[in-house]
Amino acid sequence: MLLSTSNSRHLIGQLVLLGDSGVGKSCIVLRFVRGQFDPTSKVTVGASFLSQTIALQDSTTVKFEIWDTAGQERYAALAPLYYRGAAVAVVVYDITSPDSFAKAQYWVKELQKHGSPDIIMALVGNKADLHEKREVSVQDGIECAEKNGMFFIETSAKTADNINQLFEEIAKRLPRPTTS
Numbered sequence: 001m002l003l004s005t006s007n008s009r010h011l012i013g014q015l016v017l018l019g020d021s022g023v024g025k026s027c028i029v030l031r032f033v034r035g036q037f038d039p040t041s042k043v044t045v046g047a048s049f050l051s052q053t054i055a056l057q058d059s060t061t062v063k064f065e066i067w068d069t070a071g072q073e074r075y076a077a078l079a080p081l082y083y084r085g086a087a088v089a090v091v092v093y094d095i096t097s098p099d100s101f102a103k104a105q106y107w108v109k110e111l112q113k114h115g116s117p118d119i120i121m122a123l124v125g126n127k128a129d130l131h132e133k134r135e136v137s138v139q140d141g142i143e144c145a146e147k148n149g150m151f152f153i154e155t156s157a158k159t160a161d162n163i164n165q166l167f168e169e170i171a172k173r174l175p176r177p178t179t180s
Contacts, residue, residue, distance in 0.1 A: 009060050013174050016067045016082045018111075019092035020103040024126040027157035028092065029068050032167055037158050044070040054164075054171060062171040064088075079107075080114055088120045088170050093141075095125045095154065096133040101140065108148050120173050121150040124166060129156040 017025040026044050030036050033052045053063040067082040083089055089111050093104035111121060123145040125136060145152035151169060155162040
C-alpha cells in the first residue's frame with residue numbers, strides 16, 4: 001500500500017512487476033535503479049527487491065519499493081504475495097512476442113480479480129528498440145490499456161528509452177495523503 005512519512009511531500013509506494021519470463025522486467029528495474037543494462041541478465045528466481053527514490057517537479061519525493069517477480073510459470077503462484085499489498089502493478093510484455101502480450105493480459109485479469117481495487121496499473125511494451133521485429137502493434141497495447149483502465153507506454157531497457165518517464169508517470173498518479 002501507499003504509505004506516507006510524516007511529511008505529505010514524501011511518499012512510499014510498493015510496486016510489483018509482472019509479466020512473462022524474458023520480457024525484460026529485471027532489465028527495466030536495473031535501468032531505473034542503477035542506470036545499467038545487462039544483456040546477460042539472469043532469470044529471476046521467485047522475486048527480487050530493489051528501491052529507488054525520485055523527485056517530482058512539485059517537490060514531492062517518491063520512494064518506490066520494487067518487487068520484480070519471476071516470469072516462469074512455476075513461480076506464478078507466488079505473484080499474489082507481492083501484488084496483493086502493492087500500490088502499483090507494472091505489467092510488462094515484449095513487443096516482439098505475441099505470447100508475452102497474451103500473458104500480460106492474463107496478469108491484468110488476475111490483478112482485477114485479486115489486486116487492490118485502487119491499484120495503479122501500467123501496461124509496458126518493452127524492447128521498443130527491436131521495432132523491426134515488432135509483432136505486437138502500439139495500437140494493440142493502447143487498446144488493451146484503455147479497456148482495462150491502465151496507462152500505456154513503450155520502453156527499451158537497452159537504450160533507456162522511456163524508463164524514467166514510466167516511473168515518473170506512476171509517481172504522478174499515486175494518491176497524495178490528505179492533511180488534516
